[in-house]
Amino acid sequence: LVAAFNHEHVFLDPDPDPAASWEERNRLFHLPRSSWADYDAAAISEGGGVFPRSAKSIPLSPQVRERLGVEAEAPTPSEVARAILAAPVDLLWNGGIGTFVKASSESHAEVGDKANDALRVDGRDLRCRVVGEGGNLGFTQRGRVEYALAGGRILTDAIDNSAGVDCSDHEVNIKILLGAAVASGDLTEKQRNELLAEMTDDVARLVLRNNYRQTQALSLARIQAPSMLGVHARLVQQLEQTGRLSRELASLPSEEVMAERKAARGGLVAPELAVLLAYSKIDLYDALLDSDLPDDGYMANELVRYFPRILSERFRDRMDGHRLRRELIATYVTNSLVNRAGITFAFRLAEETGAAASDIARAYTVAREVFDLRGLWTAIEALDDEIGADVQLAMLLEGRKLVERATRWLVRARPRPLDVVAEIEVFAPGAAFLAGALPELLLGNDRASLEESARSYADAGVPQELATRVAGLSAVFSALDIVEIAAATGAPLAKVAGVYYWLGARLDLQWLRDEITALPRDNRWQTLARAALRDELYAVHSALASEALQSGPPEAEPEACVEAWYAAHGIGVERALQVLSDIRMGGLANIETLSVALREVRNLIRSSARAAIPVPSFPPGELGEPAPLPPESLRLGRS
DSSP states (O other), X not given: OOEEEOSSEEEEOSSOOHHHHHHXXXXXXXXXXXXXXXXXXXXXXXXXXXEETTSSOOOOOHHHHHHHTOOOSSOOHHHHHXXXXXXXXXXXXXXXXXXXXXXXXXXXXXXTOGGGTTTOEEGGGOOOSEEEEOSSSSBOHHHHHHHHHTTOBOOOHHHHTHHHHHHHHHHHHHHHHHHHHHHTTSXXXXXXXXXXXXXXXHHHHHHHHHHHHHHHHHHHHHHHTTXXXXXXXXXXXXXXXXXXXXXXXXXXXXHHHHHHHHHTTOOOOHHHHHHHHHHHHXXXXXXXXXXXXXXXXXXXXXXXXXXXXXXXXXXXXXXXXXXTHHHHHHHHHHHXXXXXXXXXXXXXXXXXXXXXXXHHHHHHHHHHHHTTHHHHHHHHHTTTTTSOHHHHHHHHHHHHHHHHHHHHHHHHHSOSSOOHHHHHHHHHHHHHHHHHHHHHHOOHHHHHHHHHHHHHHHHTTOOHHHHHHHHTHHHHTTHHXXXXXXXXXXOOHHHHHHHHHHHHHHHTHHHHHHHHHTSOOSSHHHHHHHHHHHHHHXXXXXXXXXXXXXXXXXXXXXXXXXXXXXXXXXXXXXXXXXXXXXXXXXTOOSHHHHHHHHHHHHHHHHHHHHHHSOOOOOOXXXXXXXXXXXXXXXXXXXX
C-alpha cells in the first residue's frame, strides 16, 4: 500500500515493506476505534508519513513525488488526494463513501456529490492498471467506461460487491427453510442458531463460487466483445423495445457509437458488458418464472444445489415446500445459463429457433449433463494459478461452443417441452463412449487437428487427458446425431460413429463446417443464414452417414461401408470435392459459395435416394413394349 486517504488523514508510504505494512494494518484493524494516526511511523518508508486532511498543505518528499508522479512540493490535501487517485499504480481500491471518478464529458453538478468535487478526477486521468470497487458509487458509469476505453480494467460496483448481496440472499432463504422446521418442532431455536454458525464456510463457498463464475463470464465476454458487437447491439435494441432497458440511463452506447466502435474493430467494454449481463439475467429470470420450468421435477436438483450441503442432507424434504421455491429455481437456472453459456446465449437461440426461454433452459440443462460439462468446467478451473488465464479462457470458450451447439440441436430436433431426465438417459451414455473413443475414431485432417490442438494445450501446461478432451469437444458434439442414427438403424454405436467420422473425413466436411462457422453475423439475417447453413450441414452429414451405414453387409467395417457408398456415387462425390477445393484454393469462402458447396453435398443424398429406388419391371407382354422416347424430348426435359 503506497498511499491512501479518508475524511481525516492522508497516508503516504512511497517504498513500503509489503509484509511489515500488512502486519501493521492488521494490527490497526483489530485495534478498537483506530485511525491512520495510530499507524507506527517506524513502519513507514523514508519520505512518507500520515498527514491530517485539515492541514493547509502537505509537504511531499522527493520519494513521494516520484511515486505519485507529481511535481508540486507542498500541495493541498485535496490536491494530494487527486494525485493518489491518478497515481501510476497496479490497483486503485475504493472502499469509501462518495463519487471520486467521473467522465470528462460530465460536470461535477451532474455527479451530484458536492462534498468531493475538489477531489474528483476523470476516468481518462487514471493511471492504475486495475480498479476494485469495495464501495458503491465511487465511479460514475460513464467514468468507468472512459477509463475502460483507455485500457483500464474495471467492472462495476454492483459486480464487485455482488457477493455481499448473494450472501444476504442465502441467509434469508436459509432462515425461511429453517424457520419452518422450528415452527413444526423439528428444530429448536438453539439448534437452528448452531446450525447457522456451522454452515458459515459452506455458504461462503457457494457465494464465492457463484461470483467467481459471474466474473468469469465477463472475462469471456470481454474477449469476444469485438466479434459480438453486432449481437450485443441487437440485444440492447430488443431490451429497449420491450421496455426493459433505457440505454441513456444504463450509459450504454448509442447506435452511432456502436457503429464507430465496429469501424474501429472494437466492442463493448467490461463495465458496459456488466450492465448488459445484469439486464440479460433479469429478463431471463422473469421469463423462466413466468413459465412451467420451476415446476419441472428435474429442476428440484437445482434447488438443492442452491443450499449448503448440510441442509440437503438433513432437510431435503422441506425444500420443495419453501415459499420461494419457484423463485430460487428460476434464479439458479438463470445464473447457471448466463454465467456458463454467455450474456447473449438465450437471446441468440430464441432469435435463431423461435424457442421459448423455458425450452432453451431445458435444452441447456440436458446438454450440460449429457456432455458432463460440470466435470469439464471443474477440471479447467482447478488449474487456476497453474496455467495462463488466457489458456483457461480459451478452453472454456470451447466448452461454451459445445453447449451452444448441443442446446440448439436439442431445441430443433427433439419434441418440446423436453423431458430432461429421459433425454439425458438417451444421449449421455453414447456421448461418454464417444468422448473416450474419439482419438481413435477421427481420421485424416480431423485427427491431425485434434492432435495439434491437444499438443498446444499440453505445451501450455494442461494435463494431457484434459487437453485431449478439450481438443475433441467440437467433434464430440456429433454424438447427438450418432446416437439418433444408432437408435433408428439398430446398428452398434461404435460402427455408426466409425461410419460418421469416416464419411466426414472423406468429404472434408470439417473444413466446410469451420468455414460456415466463420461467416459474419453482424445482423439478424446474417446470423439466421449462418445458423441455417450450419444446421443443414449437420443434417446432411447425418443423412449421408445413415445411407453409407447401409451400403455394406451388416458385418462390414465402417471403412468398407463408406467405400462401398463412395463407389456407388463417385461422380457426385468428386464434383462436391472439386467445388470445395475451388473455394478453398481461391479463398472465396462466403455465404454464396458455401451455399453452393453445401448444395453439392446435399445432392449426394438425392443421388443416393434415386439409386435406391428400384426400376419397375413388368412381365413380357403385360403392358406391351414401351415406345422409345424421341431424343428431343429428353433434351427438353419431357417424360
